[in-house]
Amino acid sequence: MEQLASQQCVHNDDSKKPLEDETRDSLLKEQLPEWNYDADKGEVSRKFKFKNYYHTMAFVNAVAWIANKQAHHPDLEVSYGHCLVRYTTHDAGNSLCLNDLICAAHIDTLEDNGNFGPNFQD
Ligand SMILES: C[C@H](O)[C@H](O)[C@H]1CNC2=NC(N)=NC(=O)C2=N1
Numbered sequence: 611m612e613q614l615a616s617q618q619c620v621h622n623d624d625s626k627k628p629l630e631d632e633t634r635d636s637l638l639k640e641q642l643p644e645w646n647y648d649a650d651k652g653e654v655s656r657k658f659k660f661k662n663y664y665h666t667m668a669f670v671n672a673v674a675w676i677a678n679k680q681a682h683h684p685d686l687e688v689s690y691g692h693c694l695v696r697y698t699t700h701d702a703g704n705s706l707c708l709n710d711l712i713c714a715a716h717i718d719t720l721e722d723n724g725n726f727g728p729n730f731q732d
Pocket residue numbers: 621681682683684697698699700701702
């Protein structure tokens with residue numbers, strides 16, 4: 611299967627079709643091992659932890675940028691030191707679709723290495 615992180619979201623009738631169980635499970639296992647699937651909610655989620663609010667918000671802004679680029683938007687829970695990212699496809703009645711996993715993979719490419727430049731507050 612093609613790498614999720616090198617794919618872009620598509621918005622058509624096909625993109626509103628829930629993933630087959632087998633496809634979903636193998637993509638999660640092979641490409642998104644840090645993400646948790648909730649079958650009841652039809653969503654995947656991952657909690658990202660940061661050392662302070664500056665780091666958290668830098669991440670949140672990058673997530674928002676990806677969401678607008680992909681026209682597919684996660685629910686976010688933000689606090690001082692963490693951001694919980696949840697994806698489901700509302701247009702599919704809150705089911706897990708390929709766009710959800712593509713966005714999750716894009717977010718996994720954001721690295722927080724704690725180095726934001728000399729003027730960044732630690
Ligand atoms: C037209 C546009 O693609 C849709 O309204 C998008 C916008 N962002 C979305 N985000 C999410 N998470 N699910 C959707 O079904 C969805 N639909």
